Amino acid sequence: MHDHNRAGSFDRVFSNRQKDAQVKAETQKTSATVVIALAFLTLVLSLLYLLSQPAAAQSMAYKQAIAEAAAKDRDLAGFYQSTGYSPVWTRDDAIGQARRQALFRALETVEMHGLPAARYDTQTLMTTLQDARNTRDLGFAEVAMSKMFLRLSRDMQTGLLTPGDVVSNIKREVPYRDRQASLAKFQTGDPFDYFRTLAPQSNEYARLMKAKLQLETRVAEGGWGEKVSAKSLKPGATGPSVVALRNRLVRKGFMPRSVTQSYDRGIEAAVRSFQEQHGLEPDGIANKATLQAINVSAADRLKSVIVAMERERWLNFPGGKGERHILVNLTDFSARIMDNDHETFRTRAVIGMHKDGRRSPEFSDEMEHMVINPTWHVPRSIAVKEYLPKLRANPNALGHLRVVNSKGQTVSRGSANFAAYSARTFPFALKQPPSPRNALGLVKFMFPNKYNIYLHDTPHKDLFSREVRAYSHGCIRLADPFDFAYEILSKQEADPKAAFHNTLDTGKETYVHLDTHVPVHIIYRTAVSDAKGVVRFRSDVYGRDAKIWSALERAGVSLNAVQG
CATH class of the missing domain: 1.10.101.10 (PGBD-like superfamily/PGBD)
Structure with a gap:
């Protein structure tokens, strides 16, 4: 390489170092230590480029080092194989420098998001980069940066923890992003913008x-x-x-x-x-x-707020929570209808008892329909654990319930020998026909799920006046179900109240399908903010x-x- 080309490369290095300093002064987001280290890193990479062959980054040694370093990570190995082992981070140009700076600046912000700085071990990564002395070292440094990128991206985007591993009743499906797609997307735009948009963009966060x-x-x-x-x-x-x-x-x-x-x-x-x-x-x-x-x-x-931030990351869906969605906050004993982050409707709620098998789970789904004048299909767990012992003692007990066989036929109490059955062998289903005394009240709101959880009315209105409202078997009871129904129907009925009561007055079980499904998020927040930014705290029920x-x-x- 000619001397004037060598001098030009060094000019670029020092020019980039000056630009680094200017960015630091303007943003004040990066510590002096990191800025100096980044400048040194740029120098090291430039020297490596100068001392190697013109196509050093694409050399066989470089590719072999990447393949070896990424071998145990299927996504990384697949990504680099698909790109012909092209560098993401160790490019000796302005693009490579910007990507490195963006990553290290993002690493500087992790504690702002309630994430542990030690998990990312920035210093070890910096040392790996600074100690690179040949093309093979450069390949290992490339993969080290990609591994850090993927760890940081997932943690900031969708949380540090796997919720179901911590609490079994958190049934949430966290919206993890495809790791290969994340690396590919990162290369298509401004690297600083990419990291700024990783964390939830919700007002709540x-x-x-x-x-x-x-x-x-x-x-x-x-x-x-x-x-x-x-x-x-x-x-x-x-x-x-x-x-x-x-x-x-x-x-x-x-x-x-x-x-x-x-x-x-x-x-x-x-x-x-x-x-x-x-x-x-x-x-x-x-x-x-x-x-x-x-x-x-x-x-x-402060702990509650940090936990709430982690929980909000679990809800960081690519399309958001939905322009219109329903939020049931178990700790607040409330159900809210939200439209573009504004509360349209709120009602008190009763949630599951604080007992094994009755605590309300956390998950997200979509409300598809409501049932007016519903039949209560008694869950089998309730039928065999609570009601079968009463039927054994007195076949005529629980007269408000129908005993139904596998063919859907009502069974005479006198013909059924309840004493002969155990919880395992009990062959009947129990149902309660529509009525104002029905356990579900006069309307239920369905988002079909394997946990058999839904929102519904109740004849037991006295519970809503209590401060702590954890009394159900797991479903969510609403204090104002009719008003809730009017608001849900307001998007498809000119007169939602009249439409609801015309159906209610028939006394017949009727399914009312929603033209547009409404996302439902059953959450658990001991710290939650309102539109004015006031954070409200609740007990960890x-x-x-x-x-x-x-x-x-x-x-x-x-x-x-x-x-x-």
Whole structure:
């Protein structure tokens, strides 16, 4: 190679180093250490290029090194084979440099997303690149960067954990992207833009990221102060516990600074506001449940937010959650209809009991139809575990249910010897005909799934007035099912209320199919934001978030701050 070509290559190196410095100053997203390392990496790669043959990156040694390094990863091996072992990262040009910089800058941001920096071991990757001294080393460095890219892409896009491995009742099918397609897509556009769009682009995720930063600051500053030691406090109370209550409410932003030492109207209003934001009865009295929520540390609230971010990644579908979708948040005991991120309708809900076999699962599906005046087909588990013992004791018990044989025929109670059957051999099905006393009420909303979970009405309206509403066998009961139905039908009926009641008044079981299916997401969030950016916290009713946080900790996630 001629000297003037060599000089031109070095000019490019130093020019690129100057550009690196300018980008760093403009964005302030990359540490000085990484910028220097990236500049050194560019120099090393350029020298390798200069010292090798003109087609060094395509040489047999390079290809063999890539094939060897990628051999145990089927996707990587297939990708490089399909591209003729062309370099993604170790190109000696502006494109290669931009890709390397984009990857390392993305690695600098992982903790912002609640991911563990140690999992990506940036320093080891940097050392691998800097220690490259020949074409073969360069091939191994190429694959190392692709492996890091794939790990980072999947974690940021669809989560660090496999949810079903942590909690068996999370039945969610995480929308993992094809790994080969991810590498191919990365090469088609701006590498910096690619990494910016990996994490969920939902407003919820953005608001959670903001809340995470705010809570990290609060934790670093010592939290919300002394906890309230009292078991209960009412308006008019005085003493140290009231002062502690006041101070925590001030630091949490529920009331302005105050020197009051009595439970006055200001504290009462602040307690009521706190209760409303935390799903508690807003009576202004700091009872046991309210004080428990007030005493939760900033560090524990931060854990809830980090878990919620991981959960949001599990819902990062390529097309989003759906312009119109239904969100059932189990911890909030609510069902909402969302249109373009705006809440169109909300109703209280009853969820599954906190008992084995009855906790409501988490999954996503599509609502296809509703059934007006439904028949209740008693699930076999309920029929044999709860009802068969009653029928053995008294064949005429449970008179509201029909006993049906395998041919669909109603069986006379007198002809059936229930005592002769066990849970395994019981040959009948139990059904409850349509009526206002039907266990499903007068309407159910179907998104057919193998878990036999759906939304429905109920004759037991008293449960909706309770603060904690975990009483069902797993399905979701709605407090306002008719209004819910009107809103669902509003997209296909000029007068949805009239259309619904015309069918209801027949008293006959009727299937009403939806012209457009509506995605349903049964979620579990102890931290969830509203459109104004306020994060609302709920209790970990099934203990699932505690398990997820423990799994995140085992994977290396930490708060990196003093508890408060």
